[in-house]
Amino acid sequence: MLTVRKSRERGYADHGWLRSYHSFSFADYHDPRYMGFGNLRVINEDRIAPGTGFGAHGHRDMEIVSYVLEGELAHKDSLGNEQSIVPGEVQRMSAGTGVVHSEHNPAQGRSTHFLQIWLLPSRQGMAPGYAQKAFGDAQKRGRLCLVGSPEGREGSVQLNADARLYAGLFDGAEQAVMVLPEGRKTYVHLVRGSLQVNGQRLEGGDAAMIEQETQLQLDAGKEAEVLVFDLAP
Structure with missing residues (x-):
């Protein structure tokens, strides 16, 4: 959903x-x-x-x-x-x-x-x-870069919360697909630009609240900057 x-x-x-x-x-x-x-x-x-x-x-x-x-x-x-x-x-x-x-x-x-x-x-x-x-633009260009996590994985900022935070930049044909963990919630906040999220078009400032989905697909971006949160339920 x-x-x-x-x-x-x-x-x-x-x-x-x-x-x-x-x-x-x-x-x-x-x-x-x-x-x-x-x-x-x-x-x-x-x-x-x-x-x-x-x-x-x-x-x-x-x-x-x-x-x-x-x-x-x-x-x-x-x-x-x-x-x-x-x-x-x-x-x-x-x-x-x-x-x-x-x-x-x-x-x-x-x-x-x-x-x-x-x-x-x-x-x-x-x-x-x-x-x-x-985290430089090159780390986020056309992909979701892990910028915050409980374990501090992949050079991310260590968070004292059951959450992972990803940042990405998408334009044109750039796209990313993420498998969503079962039983968790996903929050997508489009910082600016426009982006398609699981087939839904978002504009700057829009958000998508996702539950009971198996994957997240980001594509068809136009100068898009996005944050994705993997959250405890």
Whole structure:
């Protein structure tokens, strides 16, 4: 079964300095039909205005992944990490027993466009942690590149969650087929462009929620960038 969620159906918030689309219920946006999918709890598509950002605030018991699309995201946390995240990089912050962090756009002339992703951790009360890795376009071109996994396989960022995250770039005749594990859920988020997912056409910001299917086929892309989540049920 494949269910398409159109980009226009997402929640939206405009705070002036921040414009954000919410794939699932978040902050003032609440829809009981979309509280998460499997152990995927949040996908926010955020645009931060130049010279602004999120002040210091706390989290606990959540795996938080940042995927930057344009611009730069400056990160600072109570663990002593102070990093810049740019396109092609995947950052994971394990909130665990508690962490305080801030994120802002240090540029004066352009916005920062990124995805903020929350996954429920495998267990609560873990020690907080941080990881960040770069994945070049060549690694994602015409294929699904593993960028996050519990085991840190294939050079991916290690996740403290029962989830695997893949990223891919598809255009023209490029295609990928993935066998889907039985009993799990698959979430496809089209970051931008257009792409056919198991015969269904998605446009930028659209998503496909997949259950009880044996394979995933991605093809007929037009400047497409996509994230695929293999999730605990």
